[in-house]
Amino acid sequence: MKSLSTYNTDDRRWNAVVGREQSADECFYYAVMTTGIFCRPSCSSKLPNRENVEYFISSQDAQASGYQPCKKCKPTGTTVNEEVEQKIIKACRIIENSNTVPKLVDLAKELGLSPYYFHRLFKKVVGITPKQFASGHRSRRLSNSLKSRESITEAFYDAGFSSSSGVYNKNQDQLSMKPKEYRAGGVGFTIHYGVAECILGWIIIAATDRGICAIEFGDDPAMLPRQLQDRFPKATVTKAGSGFTSLIEEVVKFIKAPQDNFNLPLDIQGTAFQQQVWNILRQIEPGQTMSYTEVAEKIGNPNAVRAVATACASNKLAVVIPCHRVISKDGKLSGYRWGVERKKLLLDNEKIER
Numbered sequence: 001m002k003s004l005s006t007y008n009t010d011d012r013r014w015n016a017v018v019g020r021e022q023s024a025d026e027c028f029y030y031a032v033m034t035t036g037i038f039c040r041p042s043c044s045s046k047l048p049n050r051e052n053v054e055y056f057i058s059s060q061d062a063q064a065s066g067y068q069p070c071k072k073c074k075p076t077g078t079t080v081n082e083e084v085e086q087k088i089i090k091a092c093r094i095i096e097n098s099n100t101v102p103k104l105v106d107l108a109k110e111l112g113l114s115p116y117y118f119h120r121l122f123k124k125v126v127g128i129t130p131k132q133f134a135s136g137h138r139s140r141r142l143s144n145s146l147k148s149r150e151s152i153t154e155a156f157y158d159a160g161f162s163s164s165s166g167v168y169n170k171n172q173d174q175l176s177m178k179p180k181e182y183r184a185g186g187v188g189f190t191i192h193y194g195v196a197e198c199i200l201g202w203i204i205i206a207a208t209d210r211g212i213c214a215i216e217f218g219d220d221p222a223m224l225p226r227q228l229q230d231r232f233p234k235a236t237v238t239k240a241g242s243g244f245t246s247l248i249e250e251v252v253k254f255i256k257a258p259q260d261n262f263n264l265p266l267d268i269q270g271t272a273f274q275q276q277v278w279n280i281l282r283q284i285e286p287g288q289t290m291s292y293t294e295v296a297e298k299i300g301n302p303n304a305v306r307a308v309a310t311a312c313a314s315n316k317l318a319v320v321i322p323c324h325r326v327i328s329k330d331g332k333l334s335g336y337r338w339g340v341e342r343k344k345l346l347l348d349n350e351k352i353e354r
């Protein structure tokens with residue numbers, strides 16, 4: 001959590017407390033030594049004596065110093081008030097309905113907030129910055145548009161890109177298929193797969209010519225290719241020949257002993273945010289776990305816990321991107337895309353292997 005440069009001195013912080021400035025909330029917290037309570041700057045409780053006040057940049061820091069959160073302003077809550085939330089939702093709608101990316105200052109003005117405050121609130125509520133939201137939105141719109149349109153150039157302009165070359169550069173990490181391939185929705189795009197049995201039941205392993213694009217578990221081997229086709233609706237999904245055998249063996253071996261190196265190329269397809277989350281997951285060692293909250297903190301986005309959970313659930317590469325190593329803060333296993341029972345088995349297995 002960052003402190004705002006606006007509140008970088010004792011005087012400025014104290015003035016904000018005296019003025020009960022709402023815009024100072026989340027920038028810092030003040031604690032009262034005589035009561036042992038800490039508050040948000042805007043708290044309506046009685047003003048303390050200045051000499052008894054100390055400041056913290058996060059509620060965690062205040063708690064670590066032994067202060068209790070105030071019952072009135074609930075400084076540990078991550079919820080922002082409803083009015084603010086409505087404003088941010090409105091901002092999302094404006095972004096979604098604009099043909100170009102709206103300027104931050106214009107958006108903030110429209111909502112009656114200062115640009116900085118708006119930016120911070122947006123990130124807190126949505127989990128990403130307005131710019132990332134706009135860019136992600138354009139990417140989604142682009143991929144929808146590409147599927148239905150004849151002219152790629154037209155689709156680019158529809159999605160709000162000012163020149164089509166921008167798409168190739170900017171969207172490279174978001175749409176991992178090149179625009180032309182994407183437009184076709186996978187037509188001419190061949191995915192080979194193989195189905196095998198592993199310690200967790202049936203497994204399907206699929207690859208494009210760039211690398212492995214999906215590893216998924218299932219209970220019914222006949223269903224797995226159909227589910228794969230659903231994920232890549234217009235790609236040609238074909239059963240692989242015998243050349244695939246060693247690749248399947250390699251993956252099955254890795255599922256059983258994930259502490260070994262996995263050196264096969266991957267074709268990881270996801271949004272910029274998903275890739276960011278998945279990169280963190282790939283750093284979690286076998287036998288170790290991390291909470292959704294910790295992952296959110298690691299990507300510098302401590303409020304994006306739900307978005308992190310969603311990114312984990314969107315993972316298509318089981319075990320290789322070890323989303324099973326992410327659990328609840330309270331130690332509960334929480335969910336797993338391929339069933340919580342498998343998650344438990346994987347984690348138990350890693351403990352034994354260690």
Ligand SMILES: [Zn+2]
Nearest residue numbers: 039043070073
């Ligand atoms: Zn308070």
